[in-house]
Amino acid sequence: LPNDGVHHIAIRDAKLGDAPALAKLMCELGYETTTAEMCQRLASILSDARYSTFVAEIEGRVCGMIGTFAYPGYEHNDLSGRILAMVTSGEARRRGIGRALIAAAEKDFARRGIRRIAVNTQLSRQAAHKFYEKLGYERNGWRFVKELPGGD
Ligand SMILES: CC(C)(COP(=O)(O)OP(=O)(O)OC[C@H]1O[C@@H](n2cnc3c(N)ncnc32)[C@H](O)[C@@H]1OP(=O)(O)O)[C@@H](O)C(=O)NCCC(=O)NCCS
Numbered sequence: 001l002p003n004d005g006v007h008h009i010a011i012r013d014a015k016l017g018d019a020p021a022l023a024k025l026m027c028e029l030g031y032e033t034t035t036a037e038m039c040q041r042l043a044s045i046l047s048d049a050r051y052s053t054f055v056a057e058i059e060g061r062v063c064g065m066i067g068t069f070a071y072p073g074y075e076h077n078d079l080s081g082r083i084l085a086m087v088t089s090g091e092a093r094r095r096g097i098g099r100a101l102i103a104a105a106e107k108d109f110a111r112r113g114i115r116r117i118a119v120n121t122q123l124s125r126q127a128a129h130k131f132y133e134k135l136g137y138e139r140n141g142w143r144f145v146k147e148l149p150g151g152d
Helices: 016-029 035-046 097-111 126-134
Strands: 009-013 051-058 061-072 079-088 117-119
Touching: 009 097, 016 035, 016 051, 016 061, 016 079, 035 051, 051 097, 061 097, 079 097, 097 117
Parallel strands: 079 117
Antiparallel strands: 009 051, 051 061, 061 079
């Protein structure tokens, strides 16, 4: 992609046909994913109204995605929001794509009456930490993960 600052970023809802591009983006995040696997995941996700999935396109090419989830929690009466996945393809970073995806997701959350949004991110993803803080997200906790035996 030319880094000339003149490209137009278009944000739209993801569709099943985005499976190849989304599979590639998951690979970039470090999660090896085939198109067939992504088709299966999207079949569940796109048919579930709790999720929203947006892709960013530059000149018709998908170069980023954000996936969010709205859920009733134990602590509050209204729904809470989570950013479940967020990635800009390596060659398209620092051009405002992530910012545009977050703006679309926040607008969608606001439309659904959701005002609390959280996102988990690995300690090693330092660009993401700077990115989220720049966009007004505060770090306020730790994530603990554990793999139970017997999984795949
Ligand atoms: C984090 C990520 C999504 C940001 O996407 P992006 O499209 O490059 O973000 P933007 O260009 O919209 O950046 C917006 C602002 O965030 C900040 N920012 C983004 N990347 C940054 C970096 N590497 N270092 C410092 N600040 C950064 C900057 O303030 C930037 O504005 P600026 O370019 O005008 O200075 C992208 O780096 C990425 O996909 N990383 C790998 C995957 C990942 O970590 N995903 C998050 C998992 S939860």
